Amino acid sequence: MNVMSFLKDSVEKFPTKAAIIDEERSLTFNELYQEVLKFSSHLGSVDKNVVSLIAENSISFIISYLGIINSGRTAHLIPPEISQTNMLIQLRSANSGMIVCSSVTKNNLLKYAAIKIPSFEFNEVLSRPIQQTTNLKSNDLAYLLYTSGTTSEPKGVAITHTMTEFTTNNIFQVLGYTSSDVDVLPLPLYHSFGLGCFHTSLRVGSTLVLLKNANNLERILESIKMHHATTLAVIPATLTKLLQFEKDTLADYLSKIRLIITNSTAIPKNTVQKFKEILKNGNLATYYGLTEASRSTFMIFDKTNGREGSVGKPAPNVKIKIVNEHNDSKEGEIWIKGNNVITNYWNNSQADKNLVDGWLRTNDIGYFDDENYLFLIGRNDDIINIGGEKITPYEIEEVVKQIPGIEDVAAFGIEHEIFGQTIKLNIVKSKNSDLDKSTILSYCIKNLEKFKIPTKIDFVESIPKTDYGKVKRFMLK
Amino acid sequence: MILANVLSNESEVKEAIKKIFFEVFPNLSEADFSWNKEQKNYARWDSFAQLNLITFTESKFNITLSLEESINIKSANDLFESVRSHLQ
Numbered sequence: 001m002n003v004m005s006f007l008k009d010s011v012e013k014f015p016t017k018a019a020i021i022d023e024e025r026s027l028t029f030n031e032l033y034q035e036v037l038k039f040s041s042h043l044g045s046v047d048k049n050v051v052s053l054i055a056e057n058s059i060s061f062i063i064s065y066l067g068i069i070n071s072g073r074t075a076h077l078i079p080p081e082i083s084q085t086n087m088l089i090q091l092r093s094a095n096s097g098m099i100v101c102s103s104v105t106k107n108n109l110l111k112y113a114a115i116k117i118p119s120f121e122f123n124e125v126l127s128r129p130i131q132q133t134t135n136l137k138s139n140d141l142a143y144l145l146y147t148s149g150t151t152s153e154p155k156g157v158a159i160t161h162t163m164t165e166f167t168t169n170n171i172f173q174v175l176g177y178t179s180s181d182v183d184v185l186p187l188p189l190y191h192s193f194g195l196g197c198f199h200t201s202l203r204v205g206s207t208l209v210l211l212k213n214a215n216n217l218e219r220i221l222e223s224i225k226m227h228h229a230t231t232l233a234v235i236p237a238t239l240t241k242l243l244q245f246e247k248d249t250l251a252d253y254l255s256k257i258r259l260i261i262t263n264s265t266a267i268p269k270n271t272v273q274k275f276k277e278i279l280k281n282g283n284l285a286t287y288y289g290l291t292e293a294s295r296s297t298f299m300i301f302d303k304t305n306g307r308e309g310s311v312g313k314p315a316p317n318v319k320i321k322i323v324n325e326h327n328d329s330k331e332g333e334i335w336i337k338g339n340n341v342i343t344n345y346w347n348n349s350q351a352d353k354n355l356v357d358g359w360l361r362t363n364d365i366g367y368f369d370d371e372n373y374l375f376l377i378g379r380n381d382d383i384i385n386i387g388g389e390k391i392t393p394y395e396i397e398e399v400v401k402q403i404p405g406i407e408d409v410a411a412f413g414i415e416h417e418i419f420g421q422t423i424k425l426n427i428v429k430s431k432n433s434d435l436d437k438s439t440i441l442s443y444c445i446k447n448l449e450k451f452k453i454p455t456k457i458d459f460v461e462s463i464p465k466t467d468y469g470k471v472k473r474f475m476l477k
Numbered sequence: 478m479i480l481a482n483v484l485s486n487e488s489e490v491k492e493a494i495k496k497i498f499f500e501v502f503p504n505l506s507e508a509d510f511s512w513n514k515e516q517k518n519y520a521r522w523d524s525f526a527q528l529n530l531i532t533f534t535e536s537k538f539n540i541t542l543s544l545e546e547s548i549n550i551k552s553a554n555d556l557f558e559s560v561r562s563h564l565q
Contacts, residue, residue: 387524417544422528437536445500445533450525455532 002161004070010205022059022210039067044128048097052076055102057212060122064100074141077190147291156346157291166339167294168199170315174298181206184229186214192291197233214238221253231259236267237469251278258282272308293336293360310373331367335359384413389451399447405433410463410471424456497533512554
């Protein structure tokens with residue numbers, strides 16, 4: 001199967017049911033299918049197999065994405081807010097033959113003379129001559145993403161139809177998605193998290209309510225209420241922001257929600273606990289995965305499971321092992337194997353060294369508890385070594401975030417002549433906060449071991465992050 | 478430097494340093510503290526506690542102590558003298 005067969009199945013079962021609702025219009029499954037076929041047939045001759053798609057969340061994005069795939073090509077998804085330099089790097093690396101984009105993006109692109117690849121707005125594609133499409137094969141590449149790069153420059157990750165089917169089946173089976181669901185999605189479709197949610201809706205024939213972004217909390221809540229939504233997908237930062245609403249108000253808006261799915265960026269434990277109380281008829285869930293090994297674990301925070309810090313158990317038919325070269329503790333690097341794992345990176349032999357006999361070395365550190373629940377500790381690169389004491393930045397950040405007047409914080413290692421490394425904090429203060437460094441240190445000394453006390457604190461305007469909300473620590477060091 | 482002016486009074490500087498000692502060593506009692514009591518006589522004054530004392534002091538007085546200064550601090554009085562030399 002491939003994502004087009006997901007759509008075809010849903011067209012057969014629910015032709016007149018709403019498939020996608022965005023902020024401007026909606027399409028039934030049959031209308032979506034017809035639009036995709038039309039778009040696909042107009043893609044015409046492209047002398048290369050990769051077509052780059054640069055656009056915000058919209059129905060046009062979905063038609064273009066499926067249309068590119070239906071034409072037998074690979075959809076290369078580029079975030080519209082990407083820098084021109086990085087866009088050029090990606091386009092060259094992907095060997096893209098065509099760009100499909102929104103009008104806003106096209107206007108920006110045309111100003112950039114270095115890009116010689118032909119670019120078309122969505123509507124312009126439909127004015128191209130009709131051409132026969134090719135049959136899809138399961139080993140074909142469905143889409144190409146560049147990793148968000150928390151530790152280094154982005155790497156190209158191409159996903160086959162087989163991998164997509166495997167991952168989508170795991171998502172809907174473990175999390176119980178059905179055609180009765182109405183799924184609110186404010187996550188970008190050009191990333192693995194949002195795209196996986198879209199594939200799942202298409203697979204089960206549920207209705208997808210697509211929002212442009214997750215910053216408008218009121219719109220998210222109103223959309224949930226208006227469309228009688230049953231699921232919501234958001235990053236942990238959005239969950240924490242939602243808690244600014246009155247608990248009863250939030251509980252009312254979320255009363256029909258059976259599932260909120262979030263990703264494995266560290267979720268504050270008290271956020272998990274609060275959502276356990278707020279969701280009267282549903283559960284918060286998370287997963288652990290990388291673009292190159294999507295949805296490798298799942299964790300449902302039901303009322304009886306107290307493991308708020310876990311990312312859950314391995315997904316069906318996914319193997320995970322902890323590799324500790326010194327064999328001196330149960331903690332080690334997380335390795336993943338399964339049909340959700342890529343066989344190689346996109347034209348990147350250096351990155352391919354992370355793939356060993358089908359296992360992906362994630363560079364993430366974690367451990368399993370006695371009941372096979374996986375806990376993440378951090379990334380190998382993020383570990384701070386202070387005179388032999390190894391510390392993850394997350395435990396520092398979790399404590400510091402509790403201080404009133406702090407909006408955001410990133411902890412990272414800085415060089416120290418005696419200890420090798422010590423901890424530095426970059427802190428974003430809340431608006432009108434008069435917090436000073438001494439107050440922060442006083443709080444730390446009361447709540448952290450003495451080797452975890454930061455030696456430097458800077459107040460900053462913002463913390464550099466990926467679209468998933470992961471701190472780009474390599475930019476801080 | 479505003480803070481330095483406010484704390485230019487020697488007793489105020491001493492009071493601030495004493496407060497830092499009680500923050501870094503929360504189990505320290507008033508009777509256990511003395512300005513000349515040396516590091517070796519503190520049960521919990523190890524290299525990490527030394528680091529904490531320096532960090533708190535730098536933050537409180539908005540100064541930077543050199544590595545050599547930091548290493549040579551063996552008592553509350555040493556820390557006071559070091560701070561005083563920066564505030565002069």
